[in-house]
Amino acid sequence: MQLIVAKKAGFCFGVKRAIDITFDLAKETNEGIYTYGPLIHNPQVIEKLIREGVNPIGDIHCIDIKTLIIRTHGVSPEVYAETSRMDYKLVDATCPFVKKAQHFAKTLSDEGYQVLIVGDREHPEVQGLIGFAGKDVITVNNVEPLPVLKRKVGIIVQTTQPFETFEKVVLKVIGSAREVKIYNTICDYTVLRIKETKEIAHKADLMVVIGGKNSANTTQLVNISRQSCANVHHIEISDEIRKEWFNGSRKIGITGGASTPQWIIDEVVKKIREISLRR
Amino acid sequence: MQLIVAKKAGFCFGVKRAIDITFDLAKETNEGIYTYGPLIHNPQVIEKLIREGVNPIGDIHCIDIKTLIIRTHGVSPEVYAETSRMDYKLVDATCPFVKKAQHFAKTLSDEGYQVLIVGDREHPEVQGLIGFAGKDVITVNNVEPLPVLKRKVGIIVQTTQPFETFEKVVLKVIGSAREVKIYNTICDYTVLRIKETKEIAHKADLMVVIGGKNSANTTQLVNISRQSCANVHHIEISDEIRKEWFNGSRKIGITGGASTPQWIIDEVVKKIREISLRR
DSSP states (O other): OEEEEOTTOSOOHHHHHHHHHHHHHHHHOOSSEEEESOSSSOHHHHHHHHHTTOEEESOTTOTTOSEEEEOTTOOOHHHHHHHHTSSSEEEEOOOHHHHHHHHHHHHHHHTTOEEEEESOTTSHHHHHHHHHSOTTOEEEOSSSOOOOOOSEEEEEEOTTSOHHHHHHHHHHHHTTOSEEEEEOOOOHHHHHHHHHHHHHHHHOSEEEEESOTTOHHHHHHHHHHHHHOSOEEEESSGGGOOGGGGTTOOEEEEEEOTTOOHHHHHHHHHHHHHHHHTO | OEEEEOTTOSOOHHHHHHHHHHHHHHHHOOSSEEEESOSSSOHHHHHHHHHTTOEEESOTTOTTOSEEEEOTTOOOHHHHHHHHTSSSEEEEOOOHHHHHHHHHHHHHHHTTOEEEEESOTTSHHHHHHHHHSOTTOEEEOSSSOOOOOOSEEEEEEOTTSOHHHHHHHHHHHHTTOSEEEEEOOOOHHHHHHHHHHHHHHHHOSEEEEESOTTOHHHHHHHHHHHHHOSOEEEESSGGGOOGGGGTTOOEEEEEEOTTOOHHHHHHHHHHHHHHHHTO
16 A cells, blocks of 8 residues: 655645744733634644633634734734724734735725635635725635626635636636736645645545645645545544545545644554554 | 528728728828728728729838828837828828727736737737837737746737637636736627627538638638538638539528628629529
8 A cells, every 4th residue: 555645735834824923922921812713724723722722712802812813814904903992912823825815905906996706705714805805896616607797807816726716717707807907816835735636636546635624725625636536535633544444445645734734644644554554 | 502691791890980081081182192001901992992092001101191091900109109200191090999909008018017919929900019018018829838927917919819819828827927917808899700600600511701811800710610610711702702612502601801891792692692593
């Protein structure tokens, strides 16, 4: 049994940065540190943070807050405005690539474009971007038909979307609007991670994708793997692995999302190696 | 034998406008009226104009010129500058849609974009556009690979290009540049003419495409017809028609380019009807 482990699996630049900021803060003090929503979409990391005294919170007005950390996905300008009125310290751990996309959303809106965000409307990153994109903003995913567009349309894209989705929406828009300004805000980590996952899934007869069940980018890797591999398992931790999965498999691909910590990937690889050796 | 004649065949808005301007001028006087290059890409119309005393000329410095007409395809700012120094009247018959594309080329260049023109580099419209597009300008047709692009790319398209070519180039560019501003400058007449030709060629077992052998948009209709019809003839005038072509044909499609005059289309339809009746 051969194992192919993705080199790009695990923390991306933005997630690593947010984790470092948060653990550094927790080392200084463990009094009243909160993240606005879960810092990243990985339950195991969130548990670790909670053990360090850092809790996710949904209400930015809570009187217990001494330090509020804005998570990787960012927030809308309204949330910034609201927190600036509060009597606590704000630490911004928004991914710098998301910050850039927020900046472009505002630029497009200021220049009179109807802003179209390619991505998942419910995802916190997109919710934040919507706040920067002015009143005409629309969001489109890869299956929805386009609404009626204005003459000038500006496009940005959720940083973790696959290029194919972006491409599909751009094609629809240029067939409809006369002036289109596009910022490709897909982050390079997303491109590389998807590319590598595709390559591995193409070779493997079984894929194990590690990451939060609530992680959009991990779920995407699952879907991408399924396009060329019939046997795909999405797990959060090594305990979920069943040795029966590997009966008859010769090449096992292992990949993980941008919010999957290295220690979980290591545990998974170790467990699969053990199963392989016992054969 | 059934005839399907395209409703959109023949003079488009820009060509009709240029022809009207020129014949009106020729009515006033026939002294020293010249067009800078052939007014439109149709030899039969150009012959008519010559009979009215309007000749194409390649040298804008010729001392015989009293009135110089800029043709539908437009010219570069350098030509405008040069003619402004001359002692004759300038009449601008540039198609208003080409004018718009020229304006967008300049806008993009002024805003710091590397201007990419989708179209045929040798075509006079594109030659004119290049002049408005600044020093970084590049032109790309539907088969060429993209050169290395700058970070900010602005796209315009020759008004008579098929949407599919535009689409293909846009897809390549958004995979490479980070910021892309696009003006879809394909004119509505082009879209409708291509659409109708496709529909007719799909039904017909023989297509007759009428227009100048030097007309890019007519040649395009020939290529588009060949995609779904095995039997396609490109003619300029009815004399070229051979009755053997129609042996065994039941549905004849007839279309024509944007610079094909109605009287030629009428003659062709008449001749084919006669052949059909003699069966």
